[in-house]
Amino acid sequence: MKQAPIIWTNVLVFSITTLVAAIGVPWYAFTIGFGWAEVIATIICLGYCGMSITAGYHRLWAHKTYDAHPALQWLYAIGGAFALQNSALHWSADHRVHHRHVDHNDKDPYSAGRGFWYSHIGWMLRDNSEVNKTDYNNVRDLQKNPIVMWQHRNYLWLTISTNFGIPLILGVVSGNILGMLLSAGFLRLVLSHHFTFFINSLAHIWGKQPYTDQNSARDNGFLALLTYGEGYHNFHHIFESDYRNGVKWYQFDPTKWFIKTASWLGLTHNLRIVPEERIEQAKAKMQLQRAIANVSKRPNAEQLLQVLEHEYELLLARMQDYYQLKKQLLRQRKEELVAQYQAADFKVRYREFKHHMQIQQQHWQRLVTAFS
Numbered sequence: 001m002k003q004a005p006i007i008w009t010n011v012l013v014f015s016i017t018t019l020v021a022a023i024g025v026p027w028y029a030f031t032i033g034f035g036w037a038e039v040i041a042t043i044i045c046l047g048y049c050g051m052s053i054t055a056g057y058h059r060l061w062a063h064k065t066y067d068a069h070p071a072l073q074w075l076y077a078i079g080g081a082f083a084l085q086n087s088a089l090h091w092s093a094d095h096r097v098h099h100r101h102v103d104h105n106d107k108d109p110y111s112a113g114r115g116f117w118y119s120h121i122g123w124m125l126r127d128n129s130e131v132n133k134t135d136y137n138n139v140r141d142l143q144k145n146p147i148v149m150w151q152h153r154n155y156l157w158l159t160i161s162t163n164f165g166i167p168l169i170l171g172v173v174s175g176n177i178l179g180m181l182l183s184a185g186f187l188r189l190v191l192s193h194h195f196t197f198f199i200n201s202l203a204h205i206w207g208k209q210p211y212t213d214q215n216s217a218r219d220n221g222f223l224a225l226l227t228y229g230e231g232y233h234n235f236h237h238i239f240e241s242d243y244r245n246g247v248k249w250y251q252f253d254p255t256k257w258f259i260k261t262a263s264w265l266g267l268t269h270n271l272r273i274v275p276e277e278r279i280e281q282a283k284a285k286m287q288l289q290r291a292i293a294n295v296s297k298r299p300n301a302e303q304l305l306q307v308l309e310h311e312y313e314l315l316l317a318r319m320q321d322y323y324q325l326k327k328q329l330l331r332q333r334k335e336e337l338v339a340q341y342q343a344a345d346f347k348v349r350y351r352e353f354k355h356h357m358q359i360q361q362q363h364w365q366r367l368v369t370a371f372s
């Protein structure tokens with residue numbers, strides 16, 4: 001089969017940034033040495049790029065798992081350009097196709113079925129537009145978002161000015177322009193790229209599948225450390241409308257914590273979550289499938305299968321009872337709170353009305369006394 005044509009701009013950008021980071025950064029570290037200013041600035045810039053992609057591009061724009069204040073959206077738009085991963089509109093269009101046709105080698109733009117290299121970076125090096133067309137039909141909602149469209153129209157100068165401008169300003173402030181360009185510029189960009197690319201490659205190859213095996217996505221706690229929580233990719237692919245990827249409170253998902261904290265400050269709203277019951281059902285179903293596969297090889301398989309099926313049905317029934325009651329309890333608590341609020345409101349009004357009446361009584365008494 002004829003290979004798709006090479007996209008030289010992408011090849012050059014990836015090659016030059018990788019070479020500078022791989023050669024220039026160690027050379028500088030050994031000959032001159034980086035200071036704390038460069039280290040701290042690089043970590044902050046890396047976090048800003050990463051979170052703009054995970055909280056902004058991914059969970060806000062591609063999946064609409066919450067709503068965000070325009071101020072936050074502007075921050076994401078600038079940070080996304082700084083991360084050099086194309087415009088949010090383009091990124092989201094590709095990503096929605098990835099979810100819709102996951103693992104379909106001819107439709108998923110970064111299908112893991114085509115191997116590690118392809119899903120990691122190879123898909124961006126050749127023009128596969130004959131197969132993977134990025135039309136913007138699946139992002140019509142985002143086309144109505146003025147911030148997304150502004151970023152899309154101004155992407156080129158935004159990405160150039162942030163990638164050179166931010167490290168340059170930091171370098172001028174810290175008094176070390178070359179060191180800052182190498183660390184907060186090149187090294188930060190290369191690390192940021194590959195940490196995100198791991199989600200398309202490794203998070204579809206390496207890890208566990210606790211919720212579904214209908215696609216190749218995996219949950220991987222180690223990858224979550226590098227990807228601001230996106231390593232819980234198995235959960236994400238089955239419940240993509242949930243603003244969390246690490247659904248358990250202890251799972252490392254800084255993107256989830258950031259979105260939640262921002263909601264307390266009024267910067268994010270309508271955080272969407274999948275009901276716990278559906279999550280537990282998916283997990284139990286996967287466990288049943290695995291147990292059936294293991295038990296089928298045993299000599300007394302038929303008997304064991306019966307036990308499994310019976311206990312599974314029982315588990316589902318118990319779950320249903322529990323979650324129904326929990327729902328009722330929550331509703332009741334809400335009603336009680338409303339009742340408490342109303343009672344408090346009544347008390348305040350009662351005191352107010354009493355006071356008004358007493359004043360009027362005094363006024364009246366004075367009046368009738370004057371006329372008596």
Ligand SMILES: [Zn+2]
Pocket residue numbers: 058062063095099236240
């Ligand atoms: Zn996604």
Ligand SMILES: [Zn+2]
Pocket residue numbers: 098199200204217233237
């Ligand atoms: Zn994926």
